[in-house]
Amino acid sequence: MAYSDKTLVCVDCGLEFTFSAADQEFHAARGYQDPKRCPNCRQARRSERGGGGGYGGGGGYGGPRAPRTMYDAVCSQCGAQTQVPFQPREDRPVYCDDCFSKQRASRPRW
Secondary structure: OOOOOEEEEOOOOOOEEEEOHHHHHHHHHHOOOOOOOOHHHHHHHHHHHOOOOOOOOOOOOOOOOOOOOOEEEEOOOOOOEEEEOOOOOOOOOOOOHHHHHHHHHHOOOO
């Protein structure tokens, strides 16, 4: 099917915008409906809802992420006080940032 540019009217701001032939083809291939909002209003709406589009949009599924709980620990290598994002266990070593980096660098890469 041959597509040609269409002029649509945004339901939010009332301004006209162009729905390009390439965008129409993209929407049709995925079963999407024609857009109701201009690109500026779509972006504003995404920002209000906490999504920015793509993987780095922020918010994601349930809005802003809760602060991560950090746990106090003692580094198994150098004995320094540190904090880790998991509950330390007696049977597993815990490393501060510096010792963790050294441990990681000394491991062979497969």
